[in-house]
Amino acid sequence: MRTTPKSMRMHIGLFGRRNVGKSSLMNALLGFPKSIVSDVAGTTTDPVEKAMEFPPLGPVVFVDTAGIDDVGALGALRVKRSREVLERMDVAVVICDEAGIGPFERGLIAELQAHKTPILCIFNKCDRGEPSLEDARALLGETGEAVRISVKTGRNLDAVRESLIRIAPEDRFAEPPMVSDLVPAGGSVVLVVPIDLGAPKGRLILPQVQAIREILDADASCTVVKERELIGALANARTPPSLVICDSQIVLKAAADTPPDIPLTTFSILMARLKADLVRLAEGAAVLHRLKPGDHVLVAEACTHDVICDDIGRVKIPRWLRQFAGGDLRIDFSGGKHFPEDLAKYKLIIQCGACMVTRKHMLSWLYRAERQGVPMTNYGVAISVVQGVLERSLEPFPEAYRAYEAALRMEPEEA
Template sequence: MAGLNQTPKGNRIFIGIFGKRNAGKSSFINRLTKQDIALVSNIAGTTTDPVYKAMEILPLGPVMIIDTAGIDDVGDLGKLRIGKTKEVMSKTDVAVILLEAGQPVSDFERSLLKDFKELGTQVIFAVNKVDEKTLDPKQINQISEEIGLPVFPISAKTGEGFDELREELIKVAPRAFEDIPFLRDLVNPGDVVLFCVPIDTAAPKGRLILPQVQAIRDCLDARAVAMVAKVDEIQNQLDNLKVPPALVVTDSQVFKEVNAIVPESIRLTSFSILMARQKGNLDELVNGAEAIESLRPGDKVLIAEACTHQCQADDIGRVKIPRWLKQKVGGDLDIEWYTGDSFPSDLSGYKLVIHCGACMINRRAMLYRQKVSKEYSLPMVNYGVAIAYLHGILGRVLSPFHK
């Protein structure tokens, strides 16, 4: 089982299970995964918050199954649970909507279908518990015509219909995350890639952070040669190489130092910018950098961090970027921070969003955050892009992506 959890959460296909209370969502997950991983009860509302379970479904590979609270929950606590469920919708790659056999399609299911259509999410609609109430083909066809989608009659209890549903899931799921290159399309077999990896108080003891690991692995997959050094060793590594590296990838925090060391003839970028290209729309994030120029003291800026790491003395999002922004605009900004899986739905009043590298969320979630910002005509920029802009080297660090 350890192998199932080795793929990072943000690199998995997210499959969300949605529907009314007691539609059989937890039983469905247990049948789909062939494990008793979700609590099953005849009492409506047993699942109170989204439950994430890392699994592997062949041939899809690593997936994240999400068991959500009933979308028709009631009361003040129910509203909070529904809010959590709606947050899950923004990161769901494939949504499975369950309707209990014998129940009509209600406004709840129609609302889900409408929301997922607007999000561009693939939807599988299933009628569960057909072992308890048999539906004839005519009834299934009526539901299908009503919602405009194929309908899969299933029984989570007996397994009826699951082979067909699983085939549909495999067919509509997005391509594997690993098919989106990190850097392997930027180098050729035999090329040397030099990685600058600062080791400071924020670096996890005994290991590298996720973007660094992904970059090195993608380099090896490209049959290129990976070299890793700290900032004060970069010059020695360059001097010792008979042929200059095809690419230097650095932590964005030391852009200024590494830019001064690495000759202009050598391509340079950062882990954060590579991550932005893989997880989101890099062109839009680059366009967002122009908004830094128009910032004035007192303007409201949102810094979004997709993880909840412990803040360090010279933290990149809490200390360094605010300090560089202050130097740029000539005064203090009204900076607010938002951390974790969720993202504010109301972005009114902000002049700019500065987003982290997004290594802890999936591509759909990052694209959703960019979409929400666009709806508010609010520029968004990535950490690495913002830092490069503030140091006057944005053009250089984007040059590796220009054909």
């Protein structure tokens, strides 16, 4: 559990005004001082993250944020960072002091409810006063719970854990499968893993490791080969594999080398299914056929790394897009956990596999794009389109391919 990647942990954000006890509560839950605590308002600046094991929820990440009532030019930047965190949390803890719920808390709760985020409203400092829980419960409705505690005295801290367990999203206890439902017990899968300049030294990348683990959990077996060994692996297999999974960059070759009666897909398409909504990302991919020279496209990565000479996001995908569109495109890039707020100028957003962020995080970006009317797809789906093999790579997911075809038939005005 201690080595579970952050992207696979439930994220719990702590929000509230300055000096209501957010950092003190985080330290109390962790059992040691991770966040700096001071009587000086505005001590917490950037969000502070701490991964821990939190039974029975399992591995989680607590995120301490700056006060939402911070002031001044610097304070406005701190508030902006806190609100960026807000929309990608799986659970939100809104902390008040003995004064109870005020305008800031009401605004926060309304914003979280708009994101359908479960909310735990905590009245800290109940050793000084005890606001009514009924007002908070009426405001929260079915979206959360309210408790009174005192971090200073330790009063009722157990209630925080109990409430978090009750309001935690069900899908955090049973995350959607990546590949385990595509292979029967006793079946086999061939994983095609290129070893190129982008491959990390001495290890596999996270989606490949996740796929192997799910296949083993499904009581199936897997064979891992490079792209040149795929034909040999298939020829030497006693029985045909249930599935071939390949890296998106070599999907054209893998599709040519894999017999048509063996289903094939890519790691990135599996990640689209695990981390977001494959059907909606397939719909978004239809816009690739409508790209014209001069259109704006955003290529979004959920991590930051040095750009290599043939980088998939910064070099290969832009090159393929320009070839597919028949001319130059205006391509912007974003990296890390910060997604542009204003997306209106983009004809299409192409997101990476999102192995470094949570499903909620990825869905928040998808929702933001949809609210602004901008289609979105991901690396794996987009690459399969421009390589002309999307029908092949979406064969295990017929609903997604039907959505793509339906979007293709739509008139540009409708799309």
